[in-house]
Amino acid sequence: MKTLLIVWHSMTGGSAQMAQAAAEGARAEADVTVRLLGAPQAGPQDMLSADGYLFATPENLASMAGMMKDFFDRCYYPGLDRIEGRPYAAMVCAGSDGSGAARQIERICTGWRLKAVAPALIVCTHAQTPEAILAPKLIPPEELARCRELGEALASGLALGVY
Numbered sequence: 764m765k766t767l768l769i770v771w772h773s774m775t776g777g778s779a780q781m782a783q784a785a786a787e788g789a790r791a792e793a794d795v796t797v798r799l800l801g802a803p804q805a806g807p808q809d810m811l812s813a814d815g816y817l818f819a820t821p822e823n824l825a826s827m828a829g830m831m832k833d834f835f836d837r838c839y840y841p842g843l844d845r846i847e848g849r850p851y852a853a854m855v856c857a858g859s860d861g862s863g864a865a866r867q868i869e870r871i872c873t874g875w876r877l878k879a880v881a882p883a884l885i886v887c888t889h890a891q892t893p894e895a896i897l898a899p900k901l902i903p904p905e906e907l908a909r910c911r912e913l914g915e916a917l918a919s920g921l922a923l924g925v926y
């Protein structure tokens with residue numbers, strides 16, 4: 764039985780909904796165990812014991828969220844040379860951009876020698892004002908469907924051993 768680890772952080776709920784949707788999609792694959800962990804709860808042992816990864820983060824100040832960065836900081840060296848070749852994908856919830864966070868995750872995963880199975884999935888909430896940015900987010904169904912599909916594809920690939 765393969766394990767897919769989904770690590771997420773969210774301040775206003777968008778990334779949380781995206782991670783949840785991806786987990787639902789992945790759970791459609793009966794032969795894969797899906798672990799959905801908040802970034803503060805996830806650590807090196809979770810990385811080592813999983814076969815594939817999905818990372819979901821907000822973009823804050825053109826970077827991934829600090830809590831997500833903390834997760835990578837804690838896991839990077841314990842995982843180095845021990846997880847190479849495993850598949851991963853990233854999801855970013857952003858106001859209007861998302862590319863900075865996606866690029867950072869890509870660089871970290873390149874360092875780990877993970878294999879990207881899809882381009883980063885970026886969902887923009889189009890929040891522009893401080894009030895809108897700080898308000899709870901409701902990700903539209905069509906965007907959640909993309910997250911669900913990504914989770915399902917990653918899990919199917921793991922189950923089939925295609926990566």
Ligand SMILES: Cc1cc2nc3c(=O)[nH]c(=O)nc-3n(C[C@H](O)[C@H](O)[C@H](O)COP(=O)(O)O)c2cc1C
Pocket residue numbers: 772773774775776777778779820821822823824825826856857858859860861888890896897900
């Ligand atoms: C401190 C802060 C900085 C932000 N910086 C960016 C940014 O650089 N680029 C962007 O597209 N969105 C930015 N946003 C908007 C968030 O990415 C957006 O609100 C998104 O929904 C956050 O995801 P979450 O709902 O999972 O917390 C920022 C939000 C906050 C609170």
